[in-house]
Amino acid sequence: MQIKLAFITLCTALLTFTLLISEPLKAQTNFTLPDLGTSALQALPLEKEQAIGEVMMMQIRGASPLINDPVLDEYLTTLGRKLVANANDVRFPFKFFWLNNNDINAFAFYGGHVGVHTGLIAQADNESQFASVLGHEIAHVTQRHLARRIQQQQDNNALTIAGLIAGILATVVAPDAGIAIISANQTQAAFSQLTHSRSAEQEADRIGMQTLNNAGFDPRSSSDFLTKLAAQIRYKYNPPAFLLTHPLPESRVSDVRLRAEQYPKRQIPESLAFNLAKSRVLARYAQEPKQAQTLFEKLLKEHSFDKEALKYGLGIAYLDQEKYDKAQSILDALLKNDPNNLFYIDTYTDLLIGQDKADEAVNFLAEKNKFRPNNQVIALNYANAAMHAKKNHLAEQILKTFLLEKPEHSLAKQLLRDNYKDQEKLVDYHEASAAVLAQYGAYIKASDEIQKALNFVKPTELIKQQRLKALLTQYRRLQKELARL
Known part of the structure; x- marks a missing residue:
């Protein structure tokens, strides 16, 4: 399912955010913010941390290329919840989201929000490597590293908390830009807030590795991925974005490697879901369709990746070029072998709609919906297909039912708005x-x-x-x- 949105600029969002966090507000989600207009913040209770996180999320929605992709969201949320379920000191629900950015990066901020750049999964070799970064970010939240750093600055009269959080917002979305903003102000105290301290990184490495192991992944992948990032530093003038906010001295790489060796070796089978998500990102977000076709054809000849996932990526590349016959040949075979796979269901729906077979798509999804009602991939595709088939009343029913369970789902709200406009x-x-x-x-x-x-x-x-x-x-x-x- 493909939805394209327009976004306001980052600078406008940051100015709005600075205003938003300067005085208590009561939004329709019934959260209340503390007064963060000065540096005299004595404590940051959990409920206030959550409230700050919600407002920051508002601004990120407006300032960043968020991906409204139900099937990728389903994969990321499922993986993230598996890790959170095996983490300690979890105080509130976590929310995971994607940004369309080729940089290798992930970040966490107040209230359990974890953002992941598409470049991270594109560069990860396996699911354990990808999960190791999520586990690390979850640890930053559970240990309240940002909250603790803000409290450490409460006596710094030169730096307001409002300005500090605006800088954090800039940096987690676009690290280069955020650090440039701070550098222009020549405020070293602010820059120190944008990068986790060595002790915080060590703690997140240690706890994240425990979470990774408890969740059944290979803890040695933490070392593998950091080693991979360290290798990139040697050959690039600009380090990966992740390292701008997560310092990587040689001692940290060595510490992680030694800690990982304390865990027994674990053979983890290939994750089809991870490979499909990676192929989807490469096909739809990292490459133009023609380039993606060339890439997947090359990889299939080299047998260098999961064959089913490569075929899936090639099918998306054909679909996005409107080469419907070639796309259908691939997707028909994939669905025959795995008829309930959400990745295949989502893309097959796009194919049917592209072929002007919206009624067929509605019938196809109606059957799937019987067995998995209100699953976001099936429900939102079902509603989208119904809208294309001019069955707006059906689409309205589907979306209203879905929003009863997930009232804050952005894409569902947008689809319902568009459906009302059609009617x-x-x-x-x-x-x-x-x-x-x-x-x-x-x-x-x-x-x-x-x-x-x-x-x-x-x-x-x-x-x-x-x-x-x-x-x-x-x-x-x-x-x-x-x-x-």
Whole structure:
């Protein structure tokens, strides 16, 4: 399933973020922020850390090329939850998300948010290597390294907490840009906040490796991946992005290698899900379709990677070039051998829609939905296919049911908004548009959408009027709080 979005600039988002974190706010998710406008922060309770994380996530949605890809999201979330279930000191739910960026990087911030660049999985040799980085980032959160670093700066009058977190936001999204911002200000104290200390890295290495082992992965992969990154430093003027915020002195590589050798050797079978996710990233995000076709044809001749995953990547490359017959030949064979594989189901749906066979796609997904109701890959593809088949009422039912379980799912909200537009349900369309905008912290525009919705409400629809007016009041209150700053 492919959805392309437009995003506002990073600088605008950072300015908005600095305002957002300077005064307590109550959003529709009912979180309340502490006053972070000065450096006199005495403590950062867990609930406040979560609240900060939610606001930072709003800005990342607006400033970054987030990937709204249900099948990749399903894979990453499943892997992340497996690691979290085997971690210690977990205090709140974790949320994992992808950024379309070829840099080798991952980052974690307040409240259990973990972002992963597509470049990380593209460069990982196996699932254990990929999981080792996630385990490391999970450890940064469970040990509250960022929160502890902020508290260490509470007596530094030269650095406001608001400015500090804005710098962190810049750096986790685009490390080069973020560090340049700090360097321009010549604030060494701020730069030290953007890179984890040696002790924090050692702690995250140790705890992350334990988590990796407990989850059934190969802990020695932590050493393998760091060694791979260290090798890249020797041949590149600019180090991988991950190393800009995760320092890698030789002593750290040696420490990780020695610690990994304390674990018994473990033979981990190849993960088809990992290989399919890697092929999907290479085919759809790292390469242009024609280049991807050349790459996968070459790899298939060399037998250098999982054959099924390479065929899947080649099928995507054909599909994205509208070479439907070639794509169908591959996908038919893959589905025959593994009919319930979510990667294949998702891409086969795109193929049917591309062939103007939306009705066939609806029937195909209706059967899948019986056995896995409300699975995000099946449900969202089902709704998307129904919209293409002009079965908007069916799509609306699917999406509303899905959002009851996952009310904050961004792609589902966008699809519901588009579905209302197709049906010319103007009240519902503008209300849904407001809900999408609120996820980005764009409360002025959200208020405008609610006002537009009110203009189309019938005089007899009193309950709907009252509900919309309450939403309008809420958005305007949030905006007034920002305007007072």
